Amino acid sequence: MVVRDAEGRLRDLSWVPEADAVVEPVTADSEEGRSVIRHSCAHVLAQAVQQEFPEAKLGIGPPVKDGFYYDFQVDRPFTPEDLVVLERRMKQIIKGAQRFSRRVVESVEAAKAELAHEPFKLELVDLKSEVDDAEVMEVGGGELTIYDNVDPRSGETVWGDLCRGPHAPTTKHIPAFKLMRTAAAYWRGDQNNQQLQRIYGTAWESQEALDAHLELLAEAERRDHRKLGTELDLFSFPEEIGSGLAVFHPKGGIVRMEMENYSRQRHLAAGYSFVNSPHIAKGNLFQTSGHLDWYKDGMYPSMHLDEELDAEGNVRKPGQDYYLKPMNCPFHDLIFRSRGRSYRELPLRMFEFGSVYRYEKSGTIHGLTRVRGLTQDDAHIFCTEDQVQDELKSLLNFVLDLLRDFGLDDFYLELSTRNDEKYVGSDEIWQKATDALRTAAEESGLELVPDPGGAAFYGPKISVQARDALGRTWQMSTIQLDFNLPNAFDLEYSAADGSRQRPVMIHRVLFGSLERFFGVLTEHYAGAFPAWLSPVQVVGIPISDEQIPHVRRVEEALRLKGLRAELDASDDRMQKKIRTHTTQKVPFMLLAGAKDAEAGAVSFRFRDGSQINGVPVDKAVETIADWVQRRENASPTAELFPGLKD
Structure with a gap:
């Protein structure tokens, strides 16, 4: 060639x-x-x-x-x-x-x-x-x-x-x-x-x-999350709300709730403290953080508020500009600064599901993967300089493990370095931060790809690039090392020798945003979410009306185990019910005819069309509950349950 x-x-x-x-x-x-x-x-x-x-x-x-x-x-x-x-x-x-x-x-x-x-x-x-x-x-x-x-x-x-x-x-x-x-x-x-x-x-x-x-x-077209979002009744973008602003329907809300709940559970176990911050703030906050200097084009326009006039219409109290927040980090800096901090508190890991707003150009908006209103699973870790390397290593292991729990396991890393036209801080600080991130990335054993000039204005970053079921690459978690915002907000802690020292700040998002991760998972699984994430985990299908009481008792037993179970008592024929719930990607369907009801049993039907007949109800309920509790990411099939055939 x-x-x-x-x-x-x-x-x-x-x-x-x-x-x-x-x-x-x-x-x-x-x-x-x-x-x-x-x-x-x-x-x-x-x-x-x-x-x-x-x-x-x-x-x-x-x-x-x-x-x-x-x-x-x-x-x-x-x-x-x-x-x-x-x-x-x-x-x-x-x-x-x-x-x-x-x-x-x-x-x-x-x-x-x-x-x-x-x-x-x-x-x-x-x-x-x-x-x-x-x-x-x-x-x-x-x-x-x-x-x-x-x-x-x-x-x-x-x-x-x-x-x-x-x-x-x-x-x-x-x-x-x-x-x-x-x-x-x-x-x-x-x-x-x-x-x-x-x-x-x-x-x-x-x-x-x-x-x-x-x-x-x-x-990829069949898996398009925008198409599946409509077909599976997960989310929508009403014109009345505005471009890039999603609403999650009940089924999508369940998937999102499970994502959040599992993430919260893992963060609590890892020693994070949960915080919350408002959606708007005065412009001075973003002036201090540097966002108004370096990121204003990506922010929504200001709202001029708080102006007071006297009876003659003269300004008695001037107003000020408020902005929808594009980032959570300035708020977490203020929480750190709210009282004196000791070295004994560090590393201090703050975590928030924080809604942020970014004015993306209309041509760049794409379903849930590029939106204007997003929820970041945002963490900021404040630590001493001596703790940085261990904390970076721990963070990288944490985010990779959690992504694996959701079924993504093919990764490489990208190291984004300084944009020489858009940064704050000294060359020495940037070099120190970049070297620390490079060391952590190399120690992970994953492939490391350079991204020259891709860093945010306040510090370099590692981003986790994950390949989905089609081999496409998505940017997931990011870890940014920041020596600059602690200076901007005058953050300090008392060191062991009594001196006042600056903490180092690590910015970390795990999913990137809940919306984007939702879209990625939808396409990765082609809408057939793992049973632990599925909006409906089990549907009971009676072959005739005579079996409705039996299937209802099965449904109640499943619900007592905390499972999301439904009974389809509609007038549709059984085959149409099976087609409907297969199309809706329900992982477990339990069928019951006259012989099943008489024997206190059900028949399993799976998404792939495979089936296991005559399973005792207690065994069926325990099997499904165990599968969901283990957070298995495989799609259930008859081959994966050989014990049910005994």
């Missing part, structure tokens, strides 16, 4: 080094190889668009995660029918085995002359020293290069594009692709610029890889 030279740069196979060189092959099924295929496919798309729409002007067309896109200026938005036509044209181009031929343009003036008909490319030529990575791909970085698509039979150039490359040798090296969708986009991502039309596509090293990707997308 391409090679990597000694300096790590990717080179086309047509590249001829000036002297003998050692190169490393880049295979088609590697991430870099796929990027080359996808960028080459983006050129084929652009060629097809200009053949079908001769007046189309070219924007940019970089590879992105799992695919590519290309932006165009056209007279009208693309339609699904257009994509069918363009795919057909692209297949003809690919079959023609056109050669990608790299050509260096001698000067900016020569490039402008050649690209006079492409206004967006001309702009990139002028801005080539200051454009972003995607645009650098278009202009060639340190030199201006054009890739010509050359017909292998005639040797004539049939199309070309300003581009850095590299590309596949020929279009036939694009084995499998599909155009996915269209969208509006602004030139260079700026809403003040002209709106263009974007076409997204995906390309892979084989048809099998493409098919697997499309199946993964289809499965």
Whole structure:
């Protein structure tokens, strides 16, 4: 496909080094190889668009995660029918085995002359020293290069594009692709610029890889928590409340309650103290914390309150600005500062399920995973500097163990370091904090991936990245080490020698937010929550009305064990009842006919359709109660209960 030279740069196979060189092959099924295929496919798309729409002007067309896109200026938005036509044209181009031929343009003036008909490319030529990575791909970085698509039979150039490359040798090296969708986009991502039309596509090293990707997308669509939230009656986003503000329905409320209750139980056992703070505060609090300086764009606008006027309308008492809180940490700092603290109290671990509000841009809101109103399972640990390393190690073990309890067990860590344009504190403090986090992360034995510039303004962080059942990565818990907010709030404790010392502050969220974690778990389990989390854990289904009293007694026995059990005494036929509750992802269904009632038994029916007949009621109740109490995360099936068949 391409090679990597000694300096790590990717080179086309047509590249001829000036002297003998050692190169490393880049295979088609590697991430870099796929990027080359996808960028080459983006050129084929652009060629097809200009053949079908001769007046189309070219924007940019970089590879992105799992695919590519290309932006165009056209007279009208693309339609699904257009994509069918363009795919057909692209297949003809690919079959023609056109050669990608790299050509260096001698000067900016020569490039402008050649690209006079492409206004967006001309702009990139002028801005080539200051454009972003995607645009650098278009202009060639340190030199201006054009890739010509050359017909292998005639040797004539049939199309070309300003581009850095590299590309596949020929279009036939694009084995499998599909155009996915269209969208509006602004030139260079700026809403003040002209709106263009974007076409997204995906390309892979084989048809099998493409098919697997499309199946993964289809499965992800089936698991979409927004869709399941409606189907399972878990939550909704009423228009009357506002964008990104969810309400949880009774069934969703039960799942959320179980999440919170288990988290509280684990925090109490780990020595945390529970605190609570209000939803709003005066602006001065967020001025002290630095949020108004560094985070104001992410906050809701202020509310000007408390102004008092005299009878003539003159201001007797000036008002002040209040803000909805975007974070809980300033409130916890005030709790620490509320009285004198001794080193004997440290580490002091505060925990709160705190509702915070962030003004996310409308285009970034996505179901429960990106909302404007969220509940953070927020902890702040105040400790001495000598306690930091042990506390970080303990924290990391705590969050990983609790995530495993919810069924997530495939992790890696990300270390977010300072954004040099957005931070407070000295270089020395940042280095000390970063080194401490790196040590804790490395000692965990998990893979550690750098995230340069990804830290909050007050300190670096470790984030736990968890892979779900589809292999997708979600950011979960974060641990941030902060030497700066204790300074801002003048926090102190009495040391053993009687001196006054600054505590170190560790910020920690475990789920990230309850809303987001709810959405992630919904997709991870495809709505079929583990029995201990399920809104309804057991449904009793009588085959006929004569068995209703028997099943009702079973329901009562289950409820006495603390289980969420229901009786379906509707007029529906038994098979329809089974279908209904299977669709609602109920983990245990207990069926009872005349023989079951007479024998004091029930028959188990599971989500997968497997069944165990004739189980004594007492044994059935104890089995389900034990399964739930153990917090088993597997979906119950007949194979997992061999003892019930005896």
